[in-house]
Amino acid sequence: MLFYVVLLLLGVGAYYYHFTANRKKIIERLEVVAQRRRDDLAKNVEETRRIADKLDPKRRDYIGGLDFLQLQNELQKGTVTCVEAVRTYFHKAILAHEKTNAVTCFILEADQQAEELDEKAKQASYVKPPMFGVPLSLKECLKLKGYDTTRGFVQDAYRPATEDSIQIEHYKKLGLIPFCQTNVPQSLLSYNCSNPLFGTTTNPFDSTRTCGGSSGGEGALIGGRGSIIGIGTDVGGSVRIPCHFTGTAGIKPSKMRFAHRGGGASVPGKPMIDANDGPMAQDVKANVEFLRNVWGDIDFQSDRDPYCPPVHWNESLYSSEKKLRVGYYIDDGWFTPTPALQRAVLESKKHLENAGHTVIPFYPPRLTKVMQLYFRAVCLDGGQYVLNKLLKDIIEPTIRFQVTLWMVPTWVQRILSYPVSLVFPRMAVLMQSLTRDTFELREAYADIEAYREEYVGMMMKDDLDVILCPASVMPAPQHDIPSKVVSGVSYTCLYNLLDFGAGVVPVTTVSKSDEEKLINEYPETDKWYQTVKKATIGAIGMPIGVQVAAPPFREEAVLRTMREIELAITGK
Numbered sequence: 071m072l073f074y075v076v077l078l079l080l081g082v083g084a085y086y087y088h089f090t091a092n093r094k095k096i097i098e099r100l101e102v103v104a105q106r107r108r109d110d111l112a113k114n115v116e117e118t119r120r121i122a123d124k125l126d127p128k129r130r131d132y133i134g135g136l137d138f139l140q141l142q143n144e145l146q147k148g149t150v151t152c153v154e155a156v157r158t159y160f161h162k163a164i165l166a167h168e169k170t171n172a173v174t175c176f177i178l179e180a181d182q183q184a185e186e187l188d189e190k191a192k193q194a195s196y197v198k199p200p201m202f203g204v205p206l207s208l209k210e211c212l213k214l215k216g217y218d219t220t221r222g223f224v225q226d227a228y229r230p231a232t233e234d235s236i237q238i239e240h241y242k243k244l245g246l247i248p249f250c251q252t253n254v255p256q257s258l259l260s261y262n263c264s265n266p267l268f269g270t271t272t273n274p275f276d277s278t279r280t281c282g283g284s285s286g287g288e289g290a291l292i293g294g295r296g297s298i299i300g301i302g303t304d305v306g307g308s309v310r311i312p313c314h315f316t317g318t319a320g321i322k323p324s325k326m327r328f329a330h331r332g333g334g335a336s337v338p339g340k341p342m343i344d345a346n347d348g349p350m351a352q353d354v355k356a357n358v359e360f361l362r363n364v365w366g367d368i369d370f371q372s373d374r375d376p377y378c379p380p381v382h383w384n385e386s387l388y389s390s391e392k393k394l395r396v397g398y399y400i401d402d403g404w405f406t407p408t409p410a411l412q413r414a415v416l417e418s419k420k421h422l423e424n425a426g427h428t429v430i431p432f433y434p435p436r437l438t439k440v441m442q443l444y445f446r447a448v449c450l451d452g453g454q455y456v457l458n459k460l461l462k463d464i465i466e467p468t469i470r471f472q473v474t475l476w477m478v479p480t481w482v483q484r485i486l487s488y489p490v491s492l493v494f495p496r497m498a499v500l501m502q503s504l505t506r507d508t509f510e511l512r513e514a515y516a517d518i519e520a521y522r523e524e525y526v527g528m529m530m531k532d533d534l535d536v537i538l539c540p541a542s543v544m545p546a547p548q549h550d551i552p553s554k555v556v557s558g559v560s561y562t563c564l565y566n567l568l569d570f571g572a573g574v575v576p577v578t579t580v581s582k583s584d585e586e587k588l589i590n591e592y593p594e595t596d597k598w599y600q601t602v603k604k605a606t607i608g609a610i611g612m613p614i615g616v617q618v619a620a621p622p623f624r625e626e627a628v629l630r631t632m633r634e635i636e637l638a639i640t641g642k
C-alpha cells in the first residue's frame with residue numbers, strides 16, 4: 071500500500087515539476103515578446119505625435135471641440151479636411167492614452183487614407199459617403215487587415231489579421247477612418263481592462279478605478295475625449311459596462327443586426343449567448359447617426375454575409391410620436407445595485423414620464439436561474455477553451471481569481487457548493503453553474519429558449535416597448551474587483567441571454583447622499599455585497615448610466631428612449 075502511495079506522490083511531484091518548468095520557459099519567452107511589443111507601441115506613439123504635430127494647434131482645438139454631428143457636417147461641407155480630422159484625433163488620443171493607457175496601436179496609415187479621401191473629394195464627380203473622414207477607434211479584437219487582434223494574449227502578438235472583417239470593410243466604405251486600436255482584458259471575459267501585453271487601462275475620472283471591459287480601452291479613450299466614436303464588442307456587458315463606468319453612450323444590438331463573417335469571438339461556438347459589436351460614443355446622437363448610416367446601407371453586409379438579414383434602419387420606429395410604454399426595475403432580485411444606480415433609473419423614469427411616456431414596474435423573473443444559465447452557456451466547456459489559452463500565456467494578475475475558479479474541476483465545484491451554500495448561497499449558485507455534461511448543456515439551452523419566450527410574453531402582456539433598468543451593480547470599482555465579483559454582470563448579461571438590443575446612456579454622477587445611503591443602507595450579507603460596498607466608497611463624482619433594452623430588431627426604440635433621456639438631461 072505504502073509503495074503505491076509513494077508512487078502516486080512521485081507521479082504527482084514529477085507532473086508538477088514538469089508543469090512548472092514548462093510554464094517558466096513559456097513565460098520567459100513571452101516576457102521578451104511582450105517587452106518588444108510595448109517598445110513598438112512607444113515608437114508608434116512617437117511617430118503618431120510627429121504626424122499630429124503637423125496640424126496648427128488653434129485649428130486642432132477648434133476641430134477637437136466639434137461634436138460628432140458638427141464634425142461630420144464640416145467634413146461634408148469641406149470646411150474641415152479628413153487629414154485635419156485624423157491629426158486632431160491622433161493628438162487627442164495621445165493625450166487620453168497618456169492618462170489612461172487606452173491605445174494598443176495607432177494606425178499610421180490613417181493619415182495617408184485621409185489624404186487620399188481629401189484628394190478624391192477634389193473631383194467634381196465624387197460623392198462623399200455619409201461619414202466621410204470621421205476618425206474611428208476600434209477595440210483591439212476587431213479584425214483589421216495588417217493589425218494584431220491579440221485579445222490580451224501575448225502568444226497572439228505579431229499575428230496580424232489577413233483581411234478586414236465585413237463590418238470594418240463597411241465602415242471604411244461609409245467614409246470612416248480607423249485610426250487606433252484600444253485595449254482589452256486578457257480573454258475578453260472580464261469587465262476590467264488589463265493584460266500582460268499592454269498593461270492596465272485606467273478610468274479617465276480616477277486612475278485607481280477601472281474603465282470597465284472588455285471594451286475598456288474604448289471607454290477610457292472616448293470618456294477621456296480621445297475619440298469621437300468607436301466600436302466595442304459585448305457578450306455580457308462589454309460595451310455597456312465601460313459606457314456606464316466612463317460616462318459614455320453605447321449600444322449592443324441584437325446579434326443578427328450585423329454581419330459576423332470575418333470577425334472574431336472571445337469563445338467561439340457558444341450559440342445561445344449572443345455577442346455583438348456595437349458603437350460607443352460621447353453621446354447618443356452620435357450612436358444614432360452612426361447606426362442610421364450603417365443600417366441604412368445594411369445590404370453591403372447582407373450581400374457579403376447571407377446570415378445577416380437585410381434589416382434596414384427603421385426611421386419610423388425611431389422618430390415615432392406614439393408615446394412609449396416602458397417597464398422599469400431598480401433591483402433584479404439577484405444583486406441589489408448601489409444607491410446611485412437606483413437613483414439614475416428613478417430619475418430617468420421621471421424624465422420619460424415628463425415627456426408623456428407610461429413607465430410601469432416590471433420584474434424580470436428568476437434572475438438566480440438566469441445567472442446559472444448564463445455562466446453555463448458562456449463557459450459551455452466549463453471554461454476549458456479559455457483556460458487552455460491562458461495556460462500557454464502569462465496570466466494577468468487582475469483576473470487570477472476567476473482563472474482559479476475555472477481551474478477547479480466541475481465535479482469538485484459541485485461537491486464544495488453544498489457546504490458553501492450554508493454560508494454564501496449566491497456563490498454556491500455559481501459553483502453549480504459550470505456544465506457537467508452535454509445532457510445538462512442541452513437542458514440549459516432549452517431553458518434559455520423557454521426563458522426568452524416567457525420574457526417577451528411578459529412584455530407583450532403589458533404592451534411594453536422597452537425596459538429601463540440599472541447598467542450594473544456599482545460605479546467603476548478598483549481594477550481587481552470585476553474578477554472577484556463576476557456575478558455583478560447580471561444587469562447586462564441578461565440581455566445577451568435574451569439577445570435583446572441594449573444600450574447605456576449617462577445620467578448622473580455619484581453624489582454625497584448616495585454615499586451616505588450606501589454606508590447606512592446597502593446590504594453586507596455576503597462577500598460580494600461587502601466587496602461592492604467597499605469598492606463604491608470614495609466613488610463620489612464617478613459617472614452613472616442607465617440601461618434601455620428591447621427585443622431583437624427594435625434597436626431604434628432603444629435609441630429613441632436613450633435619446634429622450636439624454637435630451638431631458640443635457641438639453642441638447
Ligand SMILES: CCCCCCCCCCCCCCCCCC(=O)NCCO
Nearest residue numbers: 258260284303304305306307308500501
Ligand atoms: C465558482 C464557479 C464560477 C464559474 C464562473 C467563473 C468565471 C466566469 C467567467 C465569465 C465571466 C463573464 C463576464 C462577462 C463580462 C463581459 C464580457 C464581454 O462582454 N466580453 C465581450 C466579448 O466580445
